[in-house]
Amino acid sequence: MKIQLIGASGTGKSTLARYIAEKEQIKWIDTDHYLWKDETFSEKHPIEQRLKMYEHDRNEFDQLVVSGSVFSWNPTSFTDRDLLVFLTLDDEQRFERLIKREIVRGGTTSLWLNEQGNQTNDFLEWCKTYYTAKSSSDIGTFAEHKYQIAQSKSPVLKLDSNQSLEILYREIIKYLQRNPL
Template structure:
């Protein structure tokens, strides 16, 4: 199975990058992560966003024109032109506790003791986890509601998956769905 342009998206910690890389490897196509285009290089990372025009220009220069690719991350609110080039979207969800637990584990692996009390990345880590916890809606519609409205407005097939299962099962679910429901660019069923 080759020839798809696929966006894998979801809240931070749902596994969109893991699934995106797995699919790209299986199909032998390029994988790109939105964060690599969204953020300017810095230490600690994720401090300064690249201007929208530059993000989109880089994506268009490096992978969007290719026949097939997998992109993981969120483009809601700024990357509609890139999303319009996709064949389909996979939207991952998982319960909030599992998602935050994954993020905490990932942060320890990435930054080690620097995120602990008095560490050089303690404040950035605490701010990130607080931001991540705010994804699910509370009394005020938040990022989850915005994602749902954005997905509903897309003119693309969307597969919703609960990512609280092994990545191999997610890969199978996506490939089965694409094989039965979605034709590659220019050959929609």
């Protein structure tokens, strides 16, 4: 079983992938691990290091669930997956999740109030560009994800992540059972 989850930041890719990995007893790969040197998300690994880590994981694990994409620096990666899951979520809910996550990671001082009086920071401002970015080379955007979906050799399952982890998990497993590998 090889599943990859993509979608906007805050749709629950990592949370769902971790859940699936635990239920199925398979490897969970969070693609942020390849990109960022640590949990401050301030310094990136060089591409050659990312490729080494990716190759190691691909050689080590036959079954896996991947949260996120590496398409921008490794466009042929995870192409042997059995299923690509595209998670969506209403933007209001997505930003509620993102703000909570930013406060957990950096405290309330990591945010400021914008002109409308809403909490924000550089990352949240970037997240607002998910649907407005036009180029498929814009990392982590709908344009990039739409391109990946169009190019996917594996089936694509679109799910609204405003459901419990168990329901999302069952939808994915049910899809794989109806469409054997």
